[in-house]
Amino acid sequence: MRFLSPSTLQEALEAKAEHPDAVPITGGTDVMVELNFDKRRPDTLLDLTRIAELSRWETTDDGGTRLGAAVPYSRIITELSAPAPGLAKASRTVASPQIRNRGTVGGNLGGASPAGDALPPLLATDAVIELASTRGTRRVKARDYFLSFRTTARRDDELITAIRLPAPTGPQHFAKIGTRNAMVIAVTSFALALNTEERTVGTGIGSAGPTPLRAEAAEDFLAQEIDWDAPGPLPEATVRRFGELVAAAARPIDDQRGSAAYRRHALSVMARRTLTWSITDYRKEAAPCA
Amino acid sequence: MRVNINVNGQDVTADDVWPGESLLYVLRERLGLPGSKNACEQGECGSCTVYLDDVTVCSCMVAAGQAEGREVRTVEGLAEGPGKGGDRPLNTVQQAFLDAGAVQCGFCTPGLLVQTDDLLNRTVDAGRPAPTDPEIREALAGNLCRCTGYEKILDAVRLAAARRTDTDPAGSTA
Numbered sequence: 273m274r275f276l277s278p279s280t281l282q283e284a285l286e287a288k289a290e291h292p293d294a295v296p297i298t299g300g301t302d303v304m305v306e307l308n309f310d311k312r313r314p315d316t317l318l319d320l321t322r323i324a325e326l327s328r329w330e331t332t333d334d335g336g337t338r339l340g341a342a343v344p345y346s347r348i349i350t351e352l353s354a355p356a357p358g359l360a361k362a363s364r365t366v367a368s369p370q371i372r373n374r375g376t377v378g379g380n381l382g383g384a385s386p387a388g389d390a391l392p393p394l395l396a397t398d399a400v401i402e403l404a405s406t407r408g409t410r411r412v413k414a415r416d417y418f419l420s421f422r423t424t425a426r427r428d429d430e431l432i433t434a435i436r437l438p439a440p441t442g443p444q445h446f447a448k449i450g451t452r453n454a455m456v457i458a459v460t461s462f463a464l465a466l467n468t469e470e471r472t473v474g475t476g477i478g479s480a481g482p483t484p485l486r487a488e489a490a491e492d493f494l495a496q497e498i499d500w501d502a503p504g505p506l507p508e509a510t511v512r513r514f515g516e517l518v519a520a521a522a523r524p525i526d527d528q529r530g531s532a533a534y535r536r537h538a539l540s541v542m543a544r545r546t547l548t549w550s551i552t553d554y555r556k557e558a559a560p561c562a
Numbered sequence: 563m564r565v566n567i568n569v570n571g572q573d574v575t576a577d578d579v580w581p582g583e584s585l586l587y588v589l590r591e592r593l594g595l596p597g598s599k600n601a602c603e604q605g606e607c608g609s610c611t612v613y614l615d616d617v618t619v620c621s622c623m624v625a626a627g628q629a630e631g632r633e634v635r636t637v638e639g640l641a642e643g644p645g646k647g648g649d650r651p652l653n654t655v656q657q658a659f660l661d662a663g664a665v666q667c668g669f670c671t672p673g674l675l676v677q678t679d680d681l682l683n684r685t686v687d688a689g690r691p692a693p694t695d696p697e698i699r700e701a702l703a704g705n706l707c708r709c710t711g712y713e714k715i716l717d718a719v720r721l722a723a724a725r726r727t728d729t730d731p732a733g734s735t736a
Binding site (some may be wrong): 301 | 563580581582583584603606608611621624625627628677700703704705712
């Protein structure tokens with residue numbers, strides 16, 4: 273096995289071009305499990321932890337955030353709760369402090385598990401993923417990135433370099449179901465983001481389908497139901513219908529963590545809860561100062 | 563491959579390292595530091611917790627080559643001062659775990675000691691108040707103990723925090 277540890281992005285891209293099968297590793301929280309249990313023997317490991325620009329985030333000209341792919345969850349929680357509230361909330365639910373010190377959104381996107389905690393907020397907030405190779409850098413919407421089970425739009429010679437998160441224009445929430453708070457792979461999870469400028473709704477469903485999913489019918493329904501000029505409490509029937517539409521968008525299976533029926537039920541509950549939290553936040557923000 | 567690491571303040575070299583092996587394996591099997599325990603090998607149990615450049619990590623999830631040139635502090639490096647091994651005075655956290663009876667089989671203990679040391683570094687040692695119970699539970703959420711049931715572990719953390727802030731009426735032992 274070859275171990276490559278480039279110190280610049282250019283070197284890393286050249287290494288990936290030369291060894292398209294190389295497995296990138298940052299926090300190791302997926303890759304090392306596979307190595308420790310002898311489930312995978314890649315010819316080449318490509319360590320990305322020494323490339324400074326992957327471990328930085330910056331504010332972009334449009335007020336959004338460009339998050340380096342190797343910034344660990346612990347830093348997202350402490351540094352990005354204001355500019356990326358949905359992602360920061362989801363990051364809080366990742367595993368344990370030791371894992372949050374290592375795990376990265378780039379790794380979540382690379383592995384593309386439907387249970388990746390960071391992924392539903394990226395769908396809900398319409399984040400954009402930067403994929404780089406020696407051929408150049410292209411941007412792919414998170415909403416177009418997941419193709420099928422653990423298959424993504426990333427090409428073999430590309431590395432995930434950054435995630436572009438739009439500046440929040442309204443409440444963003446995340447909920448996750450598991451047997452305890454810590455060290456849990458989601459039975460299912462849900463992210464909701466209100467875009468009060470464009471008057472649109474974003475959703476993300478985790479761990480209830482072959483990929484992270486959007487609930488587009490639920491998004492359209494809710495965007496029509498919210499009174500964006502004077503947000504008030506939503507009728508019970510509207511909240512319930514939103515939950516039903518989210519559950520209907522899921523494509524869950526029965527497995528060791530939960531049944532398909534339970535996942536749909538939990539999604540409808542989480543959709544109602546995150547909607548209630550979001551509307552409460554929105555009304556507070558929209559209320560004139562006393 | 564050869565890996566050079568600063569472990570507990572000393573520059574050490576491990577030879578013939580297989581690139582896919584973990585920092586935990588290097589510490590235990592190549593550098594003679596078996597304090598960090600190998601239990602789950604998938605980041606679930608926290609028994610292998612060490613400091614990597616001042617941040618706590620599960621050493622089973624760090625590829626050996628990722629530790630090249632970095633600073634690692636293991637449970638063996640918590641006790642400071644002159645002397646070797648057991649001759650050194652124990653760190654406050656270690657003494658508190660002994661005094662509170664927070665050790666039974668001992669397998670989870672090294673990870674809990676390192677993670678608790680980190681919690682106290684970030685709280686009382688940084689001029690903040692002693693950690694609350696929810697803060698302690700959150701900090702130790704990735705460290706599994708299957709013997710004591712955690713109550714005595716929580717007692718030990720509270721005791722260590724009190725001793726480090728000198729608010730323990732019984733006085734400080736370390």
